[in-house]
Amino acid sequence: MALMLFNVLGRTIQEFVPLTPGQVTMYVCGPTVYDHPHIGHAKTYVAFDSLVRYLRSTGLNVLYVQNITDVGHLLDSGEDRILRKAAQTQARPMQIVETYTKSYFDAMDALGVGRPDISPRASGHIPEQIKMIETLVSKGFAYEAGGSVYFDVAKDPDYGKLSNRRLQEQESGTREAVRGDKRNPEDFALWKKAEPEHILRWDSPWGEGFPGWHIECSAMAKKYLGDTFDIHGGGIDNIFPHNESEIAQSECANDADFARYWLLVGSLTVDGIKMSKSLGNFTTIADALQRYQPGVIRMFMQSVHYSNPVDYSEGALDASARGWERIANAVRLVQQTLRSAPATDDGLHFSERLAAARAAFNTSLDDDFNTPGAIAVLQDLTREVNSLLNSGAAVGKAALEAIDATYRGTAGDVLGILPAGETAGAGSAQREAALIQLLIDLRTQARKAKNWAESDRLRDELAAIGVVLEDRADGTVWKVNG
RNA sequence: GGCGACGUGGCCAAGUGGCAAGGCAAAGCUCUGCAAAAGCUUGAUCACCAGUUCGAAUCUGGUCGUCGCCUCCA
Known part of the structure; x- marks a missing residue:
């Protein structure tokens, strides 16, 4: 079965065929590290994390590069984002970079987003960027003006092919004020001359300055993935303008296609409006994690197709949490039942159902990474697993392990929405489990004696400290609430 | 103004030509000492109008509405 992807470049659904069989090269634009990441960032990086997980699960070898932008990303005012933050907090620019790079990775780690294979920093690749700019100048695609270098969009007939913008259409709406030294208003900076107060600066053939925002991605993608790469x-x-400019720079400098498949993720919105730093309508990932488990947040974001926007609200997260719990409860029940399951083949007929679910899961993801469809498959499976386990029929160890493995291979390894699970190895966790079991045993005795007051008291007091008991026909199981 | 996305049951959402997935919420039921969990049952003239077609949520044209980008944002 072939993976089909909607390629924004060309706006068609295409079969994904890597340049080199078995190998996938992938570049994703990373964050500008001048503030804590918010859940809008999480949506994008969770999407690509799951895509990488899926590609790897099908046996592909993925090389995943995601940059850290720590220089050159300017505000409207011309101020560098990093420098402004540094000035506000009286810190050195690279302190700011370290602080928020750590914050970013901490948040991603907490969400189960795997680290990229390479996380190159823009400031660590100044020579590569200068070299690419020199190539563009020598080929006539860029020109120097007043100590800065600009890309001459008029020289690139393909400019606009990703976003479908044509120069003449844009001309009328462009403000004169942004023209400056540029030949055309649409020309964008490859290198900017540093004013005296601009302390993030490097030597270059054009004097002291700093790189433009777009060139870093072109230079670093080339360095780690080559002139042409897959995703x-x-x-x-x-x-626009960032991705469009990346293509222009790279293809003009390298005389080769840049990325072969463009996958762009829809924005996370709040009350229908895009979450963004500038609007102030953001929730940091750290704040969201105070209220919701990582699996809930990931499931929420993946319950909508990656290319669509998803509207954030506590009500929406709560609804996702309920849906997530149903799956998580079933997985936990399987694991708990497994502990005392007989080593028989009972219930192995369910394997056929598992294979069908696994196939349906992959079919959904092969269809332009349709995660809502894949989640629906898991919901269907969960209903049947619950029916099986609650039917009273004997289910042996082999069947339970097969169910567990199916969840791990889909909800766990690919979508990353399963709870971390009780790690039986940790000493204190083991002790806690034993203590809870002791209390459950006491309560079971009380229940046998029909001492409901005592059994309810034990249950209520455990609930008060976050341990929820559920009585089943074959015994009492427990879970930690929240 | 230009470019792009979208409008599916109370809410979220999949579905690009052949009887409209899934989740949340609500109601009833089953199981249970009670509770919890779980299962069963109950819901859509797919924004509107006009076309194409044997047949349209799905294709074409138009209307209305929402959002993104065009200027910093993942």
């Missing part, structure tokens, strides 16, 4: 990802909000 370029990012948020849809960067399609």
Whole structure:
């Protein structure tokens, strides 16, 4: 079965065929590290994390590069984002970079987002960027003006092919004020001359300055993935000018196609409006994690197709949490039942159902990474697993292990929405489990004696400290609430 | 103004030509000492109008509405 992807470049659904069989090269635009990441960032990086997990689960070898932007990303005012933050907090720019790079990775780790294979920093690749700019100048695609270098969009007939913008259409709406030294208003900076107060600066053939925002991605993608690579990802909000400019720079400099498949993720919104730093309508990932488990947040974001926007609200998260719990409860029940399951083949007929679910799961993801469809498959499976386990029929160890493995291979390894699970190895956790079991045993005795007051008291007091008991026909199981 | 996405049951959402997935919420039921969990049952003239077709949520044209980008954002 072939993976089909909607390629924004060309706006068609295409079969994904890597340049090199068995190998996938992938670049995703990373964050500018001047503040804590918010859940809008999480949506994008969770999407590509799951895509990488899926590609790897099918046996592909993925090389995943995602940059850290720590220089060159300017505000409207011309101020560098990093420098402004540094000035506000009286810190050195690279302190800011370290602080928020750590914050970013901490948040991603907490969400179960795997680290990229390479996380190159823009400031660590100044020579590569200068070299690419020199190539563009020597080929006539860029020109120097007043100590800065600009890309001459008029020289690139393909400019606009990703976002479908044509120069003449844009001309009328462009403000004169942004023209400056540029030949055309649409020309964008490859290198900017540093004013005296601009302390993030490097030597270059054009004097002291700093790189433009777009060139870092072109230079670093080339360095780690080559002139042409398979997948370029990012948020849809960067399609223009950033992604468009990346293509222009790279293809003009390298005389080769840049990314072969463009996958852009829809924005996370709040009350229908895009979550963004500038609007102030953001929730940091750390704050969201205070209220919701990582699996809940991941499931919420993946309950909508990656290319669509998803509207954030506590009500929406709560609804996702309920749906997530149903799956998580079933997985936990399987694991708990497994502990005392007989080593028989009872219930192995369910394997056929598992294979069908696994196939349906992959079919959904092969269809332009349709995660809502894949989640629906898991919901269907969960209903049947619950029916099986509650039917009273004997289910042996082999069948339970097969169910567990199916959840791990789908909800766990690919979508990353399973709870961490009780790690039986940790000493204190083991002790806690034993203590809870002791209390459950006491309560079971009380229940046998029909001492409901005592049994309810034990249950209520455990609930008060976050341990929820559920009585089943074959015994009492427990879970930690929240 | 230009480019792009979208409008599916109370809410979220999949579905690109052949009887409309899934989740949340609500109601009833089953199981249970009670509770919890789980299961069963109950819901849609697919924004509107006009076309194409044997047949349209799905294709074409138009209307209305929402959002993104065009200027910093994943």
